[in-house]
Amino acid sequence: MQVSWEKPSDVLVDLRSQGYLADTALSTAVYLSAKMNVPLFLEGEPGVGKTALALSVANAVHRPLIRLQCYEGIDRESALYDWNYPRQLMHVRLAESFGRSASADLEDELYSERFLIARPLLQAIMPKGPAPVLLIDEIDRSDDEFEAFLLEVLSEFQVTIPEIGSIRAKESPLVFLTSNRTREVHEALKRRCLYQWLGYPSFERELAIVSQVSQTLSGTLAQSLVRLVQRLRQEPLHKAPGVAETLNWARAVEILSTTRLSIDSVEETLGCVLKYHEDIERLLASGTDGATKLQRILTEIGIVDESHPV
Amino acid sequence: MNPTLYNLWLFGRTLRTHGFSVGIDDMQRIMIALNLAEPRTWKELYETLQPCVVRSHMEQKLFGPLFAAFFGLLAGVELDEAKGGPWLLGLAPADPRTQQVTWLSLSSASRLVETPATVFSHAGRASQEERHGKLRPPDDIGQYAAMNLLPHWFRSPRRKRTLRGPYWDISKTLRKGLEQGELIRIWHRRRTMRERRTVILWDTSRSMESITPMLFNFLHNLVKQRQVKVLSFSTQLTVVTPQLLNSSPEYALNALYEAAQDIHGGTRLQNAVDIAVRKYSRWLGQRTDVILLTDGFESGDIKTLSASIKALRRRCGRVVWWNPWASRPGYSYDTHSGQVIKRHVDLICSAGNFGELRDAWNVLG
Numbered sequence: 001m002q003v004s005w006e007k008p009s010d011v012l013v014d015l016r017s018q019g020y021l022a023d024t025a026l027s028t029a030v031y032l033s034a035k036m037n038v039p040l041f042l043e044g045e046p047g048v049g050k051t052a053l054a055l056s057v058a059n060a061v062h063r064p065l066i067r068l069q070c071y072e073g074i075d076r077e078s079a080l081y082d083w084n085y086p087r088q089l090m091h092v093r094l095a096e097s098f099g100r101s102a103s104a105d106l107e108d109e110l111y112s113e114r115f116l117i118a119r120p121l122l123q124a125i126m127p128k129g130p131a132p133v134l135l136i137d138e139i140d141r142s143d144d145e146f147e148a149f150l151l152e153v154l155s156e157f158q159v160t161i162p163e164i165g166s167i168r169a170k171e172s173p174l175v176f177l178t179s180n181r182t183r184e185v186h187e188a189l190k191r192r193c194l195y196q197w198l199g200y201p202s203f204e205r206e207l208a209i210v211s212q213v214s215q216t217l218s219g220t221l222a223q224s225l226v227r228l229v230q231r232l233r234q235e236p237l238h239k240a241p242g243v244a245e246t247l248n249w250a251r252a253v254e255i256l257s258t259t260r261l262s263i264d265s266v267e268e269t270l271g272c273v274l275k276y277h278e279d280i281e282r283l284l285a286s287g288t289d290g291a292t293k294l295q296r297i298l299t300e301i302g303i304v305d306e307s308h309p310v
Numbered sequence: 311m312n313p314t315l316y317n318l319w320l321f322g323r324t325l326r327t328h329g330f331s332v333g334i335d336d337m338q339r340i341m342i343a344l345n346l347a348e349p350r351t352w353k354e355l356y357e358t359l360q361p362c363v364v365r366s367h368m369e370q371k372l373f374g375p376l377f378a379a380f381f382g383l384l385a386g387v388e389l390d391e392a393k394g395g396p397w398l399l400g401l402a403p404a405d406p407r408t409q410q411v412t413w414l415s416l417s418s419a420s421r422l423v424e425t426p427a428t429v430f431s432h433a434g435r436a437s438q439e440e441r442h443g444k445l446r447p448p449d450d451i452g453q454y455a456a457m458n459l460l461p462h463w464f465r466s467p468r469r470k471r472t473l474r475g476p477y478w479d480i481s482k483t484l485r486k487g488l489e490q491g492e493l494i495r496i497w498h499r500r501r502t503m504r505e506r507r508t509v510i511l512w513d514t515s516r517s518m519e520s521i522t523p524m525l526f527n528f529l530h531n532l533v534k535q536r537q538v539k540v541l542s543f544s545t546q547l548t549v550v551t552p553q554l555l556n557s558s559p560e561y562a563l564n565a566l567y568e569a570a571q572d573i574h575g576g577t578r579l580q581n582a583v584d585i586a587v588r589k590y591s592r593w594l595g596q597r598t599d600v601i602l603l604t605d606g607f608e609s610g611d612i613k614t615l616s617a618s619i620k621a622l623r624r625r626c627g628r629v630v631w632w633n634p635w636a637s638r639p640g641y642s643y644d645t646h647s648g649q650v651i652k653r654h655v656d657l658i659c660s661a662g663n664f665g666e667l668r669d670a671w672n673v674l675g
Contacts, residue, residue: 008347008357028347028357035346036339043367181367181645183576183609184517187331194361197370236649 001131001174003034003061011060020049020056021209029196030057039154039175041190044198047242050178051137053198057174058133066173067135068120070142076149080159082117091115111163121153124173131171139189140179147189154192201243203230209243214250224261225250227301229273235283235297238276248272261303263295270294315341321380325363328376329520332363352381371640459535459668460675462506464597506627508538508674509593511586513604514570515544515577521634521662522573525603528667530554530562539593542566543582544575547589576609579647583618587625594625599674603632603661608647615647619654628656632670636660 005011011027011034022030030053033040042050058065068079088110095106118126124134139147153159157169177193179185201209207226210217217225226246233240241249249272258265267284274280283294291299298304318340322332339362349355356377364370479497487493512529514522532538533554542550553565567573579602587594594600600622608615623629631651635641637660643652652658659670 008354024353025357025360028354029361032343032346032358032361036342038339040361184366184607187365190365191331191333191335195364195366195370196361197364197367236653238646 001034001037001061001063001172003174005031005034007031014060015053015056018056018059019212020052021205021212022053023205026053026196026198029194033176033194034061034174036194037157037172039177039193041185041193041195042176042178042198043181043195045200045240045242046180047244048198048200049243050176050198051135054133054135054176054178057176061133061174063130063174064127064132065135066120066124066132067137069137070139070146072141072143074142074146076146078119079121079146079149080119080153081122081161082119083111084115084117088115113164116161116164122159122167124175125153125157125159125169126167127173131169131173134173134175136175136177138180139177139185140182144186147186151188151192154189200230200233200240203227206230206243206246210246210250213247214254217250217254218259221253221258221260222250224301224303225253228261228266228297228303231297231301232273235293237274237279237282239274239279241273245273245275261298263298263304266294266298266303314344317384321359321377322363324380325373325376328372330363330369330373331365336363355381367644368635368638368641371642372638375639459532460672461536462508462599462675463503464506466502466504505537507593507595507598508536508601509586509590509598509626510538510540510601510603511547511582512540512542512550513544513577513579513602514542514573515607515609516574517577517605517607518634519574524664525634525661525667526563526566527559528664530559532671539590541582541586541590542570542573543578544570544572545578545581546572547582547585548572549590577604577607578610579604579606579608579651580610580612580615580618583615583622587618587621591625594622596627598626599628599630600626601630601632602651602655603634604651605633605635606631606643606648606651607645612647612650616650616654619651623654623656628674629654630657630659630670630674631655632659632661632667634660634662637662637666 005014008024008028008031011031012022012024015022015027015030029040032038042053044050054067055065091110092106100106116122120134124132136150139150154175157172158166160166177189200206203226206229207222210222210226211219214222229241229246229249249269252269252272253261253265256265256269270280270283274283283297284292286292287296295304318337322337322340325332340359343358343362347354347358349358356374359377360370360373364373477499479499482497483493483495486495486497510529510532512525518525529538529540533540533551534557538551539549540551540554542548548570550566550569553569554562556562556565583602586600619629636658643649657673659673660666661670
């Protein structure tokens, strides 16, 4: 894809202008992916900003974003193309009413681009405007057969439609594949991509993200929120809170006009951060000293004063 | 070959000995990436190389220390990434078995090269010279056979005295009496030491591919020496003890492949544990240890994994997790399934090489 970036730091600046705070490793990977025309395979826990990265890059390079959401059972027809059967039928009936009989010409007409419904992958290879940014989201949910099908598309940016022939992209789209690592994606697919692991951000970077998104939130409150989320990630939870959960929580606190975190306000809004009943139960279960785990954590990180137990 | 290319080639080979699948394409990609990104600092060089050669989260963790050690040694500087790491003192000596080309020793492999059961799972990581040249790992079948694997004992149940007197060992009393010609002593039953049974759930999925050959050799020797039942699983559970009991490793390997059709497939740990509890409950009991020989990556449903392992735990003496990657530097239990298993097992042992496997077995005794 033709992009105006001269060096990896340009990506960093462009992403920052779109409200996405990337680190240098990620910006280098995006830069190399765009310049080398190689898809970027993003892997990480849910909610760390994999999908948001593709959105931000699309906005930064002023290209449309085409998203293909993978799911169990997704097939070639849902991802690549399908024939518009009702329209083909109507065309045949119209031809009959005009006295045309079934012939090779009519058959050729039926299987022409007019009757082709382009699905996300074909849209990305045969775009109406400039080459888009293609996001293949949650590839780990799809089946092995679909992964094998993607091999041709991602290595050559070319697809073959038996009735029409091979279609090759004039300009390669910028492709992002994301995975939540619920299963290992096949090595053959990974070989065709650059790989980047997105982990949970450091305290400073997460604080900067929260401050950028929730600008009315006070600095102290944002710090408390982030510190608590960072501490919760050290707990053995079913699902550790991601950045998306932190941002949701910051928005919730903003809406509730909370000025300071207390044990009550945290308990009321805990559902924004933890998404499993067992996790919430674990934090709210009383210990031998009568205090809950959550109270101990809040005391430990200095949000609740130890001398004034709740 | 210019020095940069030579060093990168050397670095690629270093990565390969540590399990990375770095090929010619990757080296070409690295050269293009270096020309594009023009790194000027170590950090920039790291960030340029890393997306080109890393393929998984585990490799990502290992890449930092390896990079720091290799380029640190090369440049004679101490790089930040290596601080506190075990690689600070230089590269760890390469394990010769990681370059192993076939599942079997040199003598066995040469006879088997045409058969489908000779699995070249390391072939992608071995160079052309290693595949075809004379440099081969030593014939170590004899070494495995000599491995001393201790039995796991338990004391037989206490025999209570009956109301009419002590519990007689009638057969022994008669035997001794016949030996001596007259009944001069009545023998009683005693508590003896008997061998515990062990059931091993062996993960043969793709994620374990790189160490499956070594595990095959280990288990092949273990089943001959001790009371062990081995069930392999990837997408389905298969009893492979009879196959492993073949005295010849070649036949054992062929038989294993015929019996277990799912080797190198996905991992269905929860499914395997469920079936083991349901179908092979006759092997389970308080005098049985269950060993989960897996890396803990579950590609199936993990919602009920916790309940499945709890059920297994209730039905046997101990559940032990042998994790091949546990001793790798920088390894942590990140996956959900890994955390679930860790929570419910009695003991975790690293099982990444023969020494660790032997220690892990002997520690259960």
